[in-house]
Amino acid sequence: MPESPPATGATPEAGATPAAEEPQTPPEGGEQEAQPSELGDAGRRALEDMRLQLKRVTRDRDELAKAQRDREDAERTELEKVSAERDDLQQRVSALEHEGRARTAATDAGIPDLWDRLKGDTPEELTEDAKSMAERLGQRPGGVTDLGAGARPAAPATGHAGMNERIRRAARR
DSSP states (O other): OOOOOOOTTOOOOTTOOOTTSOOOOOOTTSOOOOOHHHHHHHHHHHHHHHHHHHHHHHHHHHHHHHHHHHHHHHHOOHHHHHHHHHHHHHHHHHHHHHHHHHHHHHHHHTOGGGGGGOOOSSHHHHHHHHHHHHHHTTBOTTSOBOOSOSOOOOOOOOHHHHHHHHHHHHHHO
């Protein structure tokens, strides 16, 4: 006796196939999704119900994962919280120590305003970079910048007049 078609709104049982049709095997390389036009009314309804159920299950999974993360954060021990804070403070101290070394190297090279542009991790690397930067900027030892303008001392005199002046200056010392 042939099976009666399922009632309207009912979903077919897993593995059930219509009596008149043979089950189709999916092509090699993956599953073939049935087209809604090939399913009939009951099949389309079942497919739509499965899609809605998948959305609900996915949403529930995401909510449960978030709740679990929140619970784990709330259950963190005081030691874990203090350890995380300690790690953060160690990073900040390290950054401040590096800034101090860079400021010292820049000040010693006569370019205190350019401390934040120095590269290097060790005091030696910072000092080397500060010296090379000062040289590129025309910095003279002692912190006097030679910008190529302004009053300059007179060139040493040559000849008898110049020699006399140099002798007088040397005698005054």
